Amino acid sequence: MPIDVEELRTLFLFEGMTPEQLAEVAASSDVRAYPAGSTVYRAGEPSVALWVLLEGTLRLVRHADGEDIVVNETDYRGAYAGAVRAFATSAAAAAYPTSLHAVTGCRFLRFPADAFAAFVQKWFPMAVHLFDGLYLGIRTTEATVRQREHLAQLGTLSAxxxxxxxxxxxxxxxxxxxxxxxxxxxxxxxxxxxxxxxxxxxxxxxxxxxxxxxxxxxxxxxxxxxxxxxxxxxxxxxxxxxxxxxxxxxxxxxxxxxxxxxxxxxxxxxxxxxxxxxxxxxxxxxxxxxxxxxxxxxxxxxxxxxVASVKQYTHLDQAAHQEVDLHPGLDSTLVMLGHKLADIEVRRDYDTSLRPVPAFAAELNQVWTNLIDNAVDAMKGRGVLELRTYRDGDWAVVDVTDHGHGVPEEVRSRLFEAFVTTKPMGEGSGLGLDNAKRIVEKRHQGTITFTTGPGGTTFTTRLPLTQQR
Structure with missing residues (x-):
């Protein structure tokens, strides 16, 4: 059913628009009702519309680490989701990143993505360019910093x-x-x-x-x-x-x-x-x-x-994705970081019966490098580093434990976010753990978590023993 222009004017997204603009929105969109417990759209489906809450309570859910995580739940009238960036001329989302559910009976304004894009580009061209520039700037900055992080890591390994x-x-x-x-x-x-x-x-x-x-x-x-x-x-x-x-x-x-x-x-x-x-x-x-x-x-x-350790670390002469024994990768990483481990006692507790995992070996070695390097820094270059592998059901598990002072309380909830670091200014970009998380979760469908306290920190990486589809 169509929406009344006066009702449209009461939504904060559209307040201040001219009658002509409101009429165009009303003509391009419609109102849809959903009963409690129903799904408006699912993550991964084509991002075909912008949805604006008119009445009821909605819930946004993101699927990650094998479970559904509630991103937002609100009854705020005018809350929106879906094809938010449909108007962008750069990297507009082709699929919904989250799922939208009706917690109670809900009414939504459904604004088709193509109509929404045409409307914004027609009436607000300067805003489109500004948002595009801002978005590209953020992506370029992040890519540059990530590249510098990789170069810095390469420099450390080379040294x-x-x-x-x-x-x-x-x-x-x-x-x-x-x-x-x-x-x-x-x-x-x-x-x-x-x-x-x-x-x-x-x-x-x-x-x-x-x-x-x-x-x-x-x-x-x-x-x-x-x-x-x-x-x-x-x-x-x-x-x-x-x-x-x-x-x-x-x-x-x-x-x-x-x-x-x-x-x-x-x-x-x-x-x-x-x-x-x-x-x-x-x-x-x-x-x-x-x-x-x-x-x-x-x-x-x-x-x-x-030289053999470098070859093992990079896997230059091997297939990118293969069945990988985790232990040689851990050991070659220790060799590559040998200079930093001069005053570190390394204790290995490997489950020799642990079978190989389907993985991108060179990328996993980047994960081990970040975790071990962080562990050494947490102990200021002196102490005991523990590496443990074991099987837990259908998972191969790798624990990297340091005996430092633990992760500060104020950054624990954001430790895996980009640009978050516990190191002094100039000594870390905050991308190491973010990169490790992406490799483990996105590339290998695994999980990476940590436990911490005054006696040290353990990072636990879980990798599936069978190929995930």
């Missing part, structure tokens, strides 16, 4: 990775330089052997001694305390002095590091006789060379591990 790679790379360079020096000395000793001044029998014994020493050095031993190491070096130095060996201090440190003792030195003395000092020097160079090669190998393995 951490550079720091982690620098240590083994520097160790490799240092060991390679020392290795060159030791090999040069061994060439000199080899020249002495080639000159024929050393008895071949002694050479054979020396090679046997060398092999035994290398075997001893390669065995796993309990690490020595600084005091134990000093006592053993002093003991070997005194013993070498008694055997008449010059530079005993330098040799003693090499032999202690290799696990050799005074009994071994006495055995060497008994086998090589007068050539003892040359034999011990040769043995020292051999052991140093082995140690340096082990250092190069360890450093190279460390670099390979870091």
């Amino acid at each position: 951490n990775l550079a720091h982690e790679l620098n240590n083994p790379a520097a160790a490799t360079v240092r060991a390679a330089g020392q290795l060159r020096d030791r090999v040069a000395h061994m060439r000199q000793k080899l020249g002495m052997i080639a000159s024929g001044t050393v008895d071949p029998v002694v050479i054979a014994r020396l090679i046997g001694i060398q092999e035994r020493a290398v075997e001893i050095a390669s065995k796993k031993r309990e690490p020595l305390t600084p005091l134990q190491e000093t006592d053993l070096e002093d003991e070997l130095t005194d013993h070498l002095d008694d055997l008449g060996i010059g530079g005993a201090v330098d040799l003693a440190s090499v032999f202690v590091a290799a696990g050799l003792d005074t009994t071994f030195l006495d055995d060497v003395a008994g086998e090589v006789g007068a050539d003892l000092e040359a034999a011990l020097r040769w043995l020292g160079y051999t052991l140093e060379t082995e140690a340096l090669m082990n250092e190069v190998e360890d450093a190279s393995n460390r670099i390979s591990t870091l």
Whole structure:
């Protein structure tokens, strides 16, 4: 049924309009009645009209996290919903974002979206441009800040990775330089052997001694305390002095590091006789060379591990959506943030029986990065970080727990909103948790929540174990 122009004039949206404008609205719209408990429109349906409450109580509902959330419930006459931005020339909503229900018997003015858009653009063109500009400005600003957040996060990860790679790379360079020096000395000793001044029998014994020493050095031993190491070096130095060996201090440190003792030195003395000092020097160079090669190998393995972690973190060579084991992603994130974790004790409690989840692996790693980075910041870089995984029904669950001071009361209800942050000015954009929430809920149909208190905060991420449709 049509609406009376006088009734239309009593609605705050239309007050102040000219008779001509009111007549145009009345001609384009109609009044519809809905009984209590009925649905006017559902979220996801085409946004075909602007609905203005004339009488009754309405309820707006948004579906999120698997449940219906009441956005607004009001009996305020003139309250409106639906195609609110139909007049916009940029990014007008194509579908209703919420569902509209009649709590009591309701009457609504139904203003078709196309007619509403034409009316506003005809009578209020300046307002349309202003609102469009404002809306685009907000979207552009948010997109720019999000991009800066991603760049800042990339910069942090790059700095951490550079720091982690620098240590083994520097160790490799240092060991390679020392290795060159030791090999040069061994060439000199080899020249002495080639000159024929050393008895071949002694050479054979020396090679046997060398092999035994290398075997001893390669065995796993309990690490020595600084005091134990000093006592053993002093003991070997005194013993070498008694055997008449010059530079005993330098040799003693090499032999202690290799696990050799005074009994071994006495055995060497008994086998090589007068050539003892040359034999011990040769043995020292051999052991140093082995140690340096082990250092190069360890450093190279460390670099390979870091590169593998980067590959695991980014999933560059894998399908975007796949069955994902959560644990390698968590571990690779810890590696990427290794520099920030220097004074953090990481405790892992992984459910190894947890099966893979259908996910965008690289995006999930962004979630872990945000949660772990926030946890470290909450503890000011020192404390215990706990990572726990487990299954809860049809969900895979990841807990990230810090032992900081908790989230301030005043921001708890808005913590996942864009631009909300507990960090000091300039240290956070407030988009990390907002981004994490979007990835978990929109991309993976999961949930992310938190509990907090004076003893710390736990963020709980729940991901479905089966593909959601």
